[in-house]
Amino acid sequence: xxxxxxxxxxxxxxxxxxxxxxxxxxxxxxxxxxxxxxxxxxxxxxxxxxxxxxxxxxxxxxxxxxxxxxxxxxxxxxxxxxxxxxxxxxxxxxxxxxxxxxxxxxx
Amino acid sequence: xxxxxxxxxxxxxxxxxxxxxxxxxxxxxxxxxxxxxxxxxxxxxxxxxxxxxxxxxxxxxxxxxxxxxxxxxxxxxxxxxxxxxxxxxxxxxxxxxxxxxxxxxxxxxxxxxxxxxxxxxxxxx
Numbered sequence: 672x673x674x675x676x677x678x679x680x681x682x683x684x685x686x687x688x689x690x691x692x693x694x695x696x697x698x699x700x701x702x703x704x705x706x707x708x709x710x711x712x713x714x715x716x717x718x719x720x721x722x723x724x725x726x727x728x729x730x731x732x733x734x735x736x737x738x739x740x741x742x743x744x745x746x747x748x749x750x751x752x753x754x755x756x757x758x759x760x761x762x763x764x765x766x767x768x769x770x771x772x773x774x775x776x777x778x
Numbered sequence: 779x780x781x782x783x784x785x786x787x788x789x790x791x792x793x794x795x796x797x798x799x800x801x802x803x804x805x806x807x808x809x810x811x812x813x814x815x816x817x818x819x820x821x822x823x824x825x826x827x828x829x830x831x832x833x834x835x836x837x838x839x840x841x842x843x844x845x846x847x848x849x850x851x852x853x854x855x856x857x858x859x860x861x862x863x864x865x866x867x868x869x870x871x872x873x874x875x876x877x878x879x880x881x882x883x884x885x886x887x888x889x890x891x892x893x894x895x896x897x898x899x900x901x902x903x
Contacts, residue, residue: 702887720888720891721887721889756823758825766840
């Protein structure tokens with residue numbers, strides 16, 4: 672199975688900050704990576720797929736980059752509604768796997 | 779906008795079979811553009827892909843669960859279902875049904891664009 676290592680696991684930041692979450696794959700996955708946001712009590716919600724393609728309706732302050740084994744999710748200017756947990760997911764090979772998540776909290 | 783809704787018992791005894799159904803509304807499960815998946819999330823927030831099925835009934839399963847899991851589709855009811863046999867406490871989780879789409883941009887890219895709200899299943903005697 673392809674392992675995804677997210678860092679950091681916990682991030683404290685303020686409204687207006689620029690933050691970056693990293694995701695490293697245990698083997699090359701091209702750009703077959705997605706990012707999800709999850710708020711407490713809710714299902715994950717797709718933000719980005721194909722490493723850098725923004726899902727329809729997702730604000731442009733979210734962006735994704737990377738290929739191969741190194742990926743990142745950046746939020747350019749944090750808004751109050753962005754404080755949540757973020758997961759990366761690889762869909763390059765089966766079984767599909769997820770990172771363990773990055774919890775983003777208000778400083 | 780497609781909607782997915784999980785249903786089934788919230789409590790299952792150890793060694794028994796967990797059975798969940800996902801009802802798809804505002805969209806057809808026969809749409810060959812999509813796969814229909816089950817994903818679970820344990821109390822520690824870990825997400826685990828269980829498996830998927832397409833409208834023709836072709837399945838893929840997580841090898842870690844393959845010996846115990848079966849996913850089926852009922853096109854007449856616009857539903858797909860999960861059965862997980864011989865459950866233990868380790869199967870306690872929130873179970874989500876998910877629609878997996880694909881887009882073609884030089885290559886094929888899959889993504890999970892629509893999720894049900896999830897249903898909590900506890901395995902306990």
